[in-house]
Amino acid sequence: MGNARSTLSEKKKHSIFEQEFIPHLDAMYNFAYRITYDEDVAKDLIQDTCFKAFRFIETFEVGTNAKAWLFRILKNCFINEYRKKNKVPSMVDYQDVETYYNSDDVNEVITSDLRVDMLEEMLGDEVSNALNSLAVDFRIVIILCDLEGFTYEEMSKILDIPIGTVRSRLHRARNLLREKLKAYAATMGYKF
Amino acid sequence: MIEKNCNQGSCEKAGCTTYELKRDIIEKVIDGQATDEEKLLYESFIAQCADCQCRQFCEQEIAIKNLLQTKLDRKRVPLDFVEQIRSRIKTG
Numbered sequence: 001m002g003n004a005r006s007t008l009s010e011k012k013k014h015s016i017f018e019q020e021f022i023p024h025l026d027a028m029y030n031f032a033y034r035i036t037y038d039e040d041v042a043k044d045l046i047q048d049t050c051f052k053a054f055r056f057i058e059t060f061e062v063g064t065n066a067k068a069w070l071f072r073i074l075k076n077c078f079i080n081e082y083r084k085k086n087k088v089p090s091m092v093d094y095q096d097v098e099t100y101y102n103s104d105d106v107n108e109v110i111t112s113d114l115r116v117d118m119l120e121e122m123l124g125d126e127v128s129n130a131l132n133s134l135a136v137d138f139r140i141v142i143i144l145c146d147l148e149g150f151t152y153e154e155m156s157k158i159l160d161i162p163i164g165t166v167r168s169r170l171h172r173a174r175n176l177l178r179e180k181l182k183a184y185a186a187t188m189g190y191k192f
Numbered sequence: 193m194i195e196k197n198c199n200q201g202s203c204e205k206a207g208c209t210t211y212e213l214k215r216d217i218i219e220k221v222i223d224g225q226a227t228d229e230e231k232l233l234y235e236s237f238i239a240q241c242a243d244c245q246c247r248q249f250c251e252q253e254i255a256i257k258n259l260l261q262t263k264l265d266r267k268r269v270p271l272d273f274v275e276q277i278r279s280r281i282k283t284g
Contacts, residue, residue, distance in 0.1 A: 043273055147266075
C-alpha cells in the first residue's frame with residue numbers, strides 16, 4: 001500500500017488536489033476565519049494547510065473523508081504555528097453597535113430599507129459576537145458541529161480528543177452560547 | 193430506567209429516563225447522530241413531557257443551532273486567492 005502510494009505521478013497528485021481538496025476551501029476558510037477573526041491569518045492558515053496537504057498527499061486515501069482530513073491539518077497548523085505565536089484573535093467590537101445607536105446618524109434621514117438592513121446586520125452580529133466571545137476551543141467544536149456538520153467521531157479525529165470530550169466540550173460551549181444569546185433568541189421568537 | 197424525574201413533576205412517569213440521559217439523546221438527535229432506537233426513545237419522552245425541563249432544553253438547543261446556521265455569514269475564500277494557491281502548488 002505504502003509503495004503504491006509513493007508512485008503517484010505529479011499529474012495524479014494535482015488531480016487529487018483539484019478534485020478532492022479544492023472543493024473544501026470555502027469551508028476551510030470559513031473555519032479559519034471564525035477561529036482567528038482575521039482574514040490575513042485565515043489566508044495564511046489555508047495556504048499552509050494546502051501546502052502540507054499536498055506534501056503529504058500520498059498518505060491521503062482517495063475516496064475517504066477529504067474534508068475531515070484537511071480540517072485536521074488545518075487545526076494542527078492553527079495550534080502549532082499560530083496559537084503558539086500568540087496570534088490571539090481580535091474581538092468583534094461591541095463599540096461599533098453602541099456608537100451607531102449613540103450617533104446622530106440614527107436620527108438622520110435614512111431610508112427605512114437601509115435602516116432595516118443595518119439593523120439586521122447588527123442582529124446577525126449578535127450571534128457572531130456571542131460565538132467570538134467563547135474560548136477558541138469551545139468555538140472550534142461549535143463550528144465543526146453546527147456549521148460544518150461533522151459527526152462526533154469525525155470531530156474526535158480532527159481534534160485528537162475522545163468522543164466523550166467532544167460531547168462535553170460541545171455541551172459546555174452551547175450552554176455558554178445559550179446564556180449569551182438568551183435575550184436575542186427571545187427577540188427572534190424562540191422560547192428561552 | 194425509572195430512576196428519577198427530570199426536575200419537574202410532569203416527568204415522573206413510567207418509562208421516563210433521567211434528565212441527563214435524555215439530554216444526551218436530545219443532543220444526538222439534534223446533531224443528527226442518534227440511532228433509530230435513540231430516535232424512538234426521544235419521540236416517546238418528548239411526547240410525554242409537555243412542559244418539562246428536557247423539552248425546554250430541546251427547544252433551546254434547536255434555537256441555538258438555528259441561530260448559528262441562519263445568522264452567521266459564511267465566509268467564502270477569495271477566488272484570486274484560490275488561483276494563487278493553485279499556482280504556488282503547481283510551481284512547487
